[in-house]
Amino acid sequence: MEGQITERIKKNYARMGSSSQKVADLIMKNTATISSMTLAQLAKKSGVSLATVSRFAKDMGYQNFSQFKWALNSQVETPLAIDNEISDRDTLKTVSQKVLNANIETLTETFDLLHEEDLYAARELIVNAKNLSFFGLGGSNIVAFDAYHRFLRVPLYVSYNSEYHMALMQASKLTKGDCAIVISHSGSNKDTINIAEILKKKDVPIIVITSTPKSALTAYGKICFFSISKSLQYRQKAFLSMTSQLAITECLYMLTAQYFGKKADETFDSLQDIINTRHK
Template identity: 35%
Template sequence: MANQDITSLIHSRYNTFTNTEKKVADYILQHMKEVIYMSITDLADACQVGESSVFRFCKTMNLKGYQEFKIVLAHSVSLDDETPQLSNIITMQDTVKDLSSKVLSSNIQALTETYNLLAEQDIVSAVEAMIQAKRIHFFGVGSSSITALEAKNKFMRITNKTEFAGDSHLQIMSAALMEPGDVAIAISYSGSTKDTIAVAKLAKERGATVISITRFAKSPLRNFSDLTLLCGANEGPLQGGSLSAKLSQLYLLDLLYFEYFKQTNSASVTNKELTASAVIEKMF
């Protein structure tokens, strides 16, 4: 299915669409490159329909869901471009010098946009919740699990109340045992990852404070979040796990870390010294 042209696919089924599905189809045909970077909520809002209508549109196209639709769309857009692309800016014709410049530019752009999206009060509120928390759980699957593990490794140097489980089954079990006063930090670029949404939903039901780190201001994950921190990298469905997206997430986690360190200076300094001393003998 991924190798099919989305334009031909839509036109071949257009007469079978409902009026609502035709609104979605018309918008996609007119804004194909923009839709690649939209969440299902963003597309639904742009078409002035419900998320369920977008999902039904995908099913009518014989696609499993919105993510498979975006993969087909991305393939179609790359086929339409005259110059083959490895990402939204890098082409097969680039020299190493071109690559180094473009990668640097995309990373700087991701960090700059994340900075511009920052809401200072959200950072302050998130850190206050983390300081007061009995336990802080970091959640993420796939590429985001690596980011969540990095966050765990960073915070465990200054506090003993951070937790992370790499397996999605262990994560949902951890969420089931959360209590009021705990904090769940859910990391998902798309905000549409089923496992992460399930964890956030269960953690919220258990009374925990849920902080999400995601790209989209409107996403299913945000429905179960008390606070949402937005990262600024654009990542297409064929670019999963891009470093620019990861850098923007780590940038937000760094902000949380340093603000946490400031607010708990005495304890954090002591713990930092203890953890540093514990591993010093492992080094030459």
């Protein structure tokens, strides 16, 4: 991956403007350091504007800077240190520590890929939606259901179906005044793409959550959030990805609850009263 990005930069270097060349020079000198920078930090370090860095990422074939940075992170990513691999000799507490460390690392790197403008735009789509609909298949179904469960606690109409054909019908009834959150670790699941295609035909704005920035699914997203995932022995990337996907949906929920303020509190209290009454 590193060679591919570097070669792409070299191939296009002569056609770049002087400002873009400053960004390119900095990236080629120290890719590992650049991969951990924010958009603002890279712009400042290069001596260019934020718009120049964003344009550079798009010129390199990425949808936005978040996607470009994810690719940089991937190319310099090293496997978890050997000390973090699960061993037959590890104690129960040591295994637990290694699992938690992997989750902490996943969440930290996912946070680094979040941008204020994307979070704001996503919240605007959510709070103005007539119907906020969640979609996820396979392991992502768990994340979609958890998000649906959370968002029932804010003053929005939300919908979710775990069965694929029901989800297709759900997607077909949405309109451009609604919002869909589509979750997929790979971003290439054929059935998930079918759902996204239906949503696109209905002009429904889509928020995509995936671990694969160059996947087919990202082309459908009005806004894309990327969940970092690394493999750990006995635990595939998709499982660690689920941790960061759950965190992203919780961030979106909290931003929405913050927006509605007292109305969100009233909705939560009303639901809690109903639940408490049923348990008496």
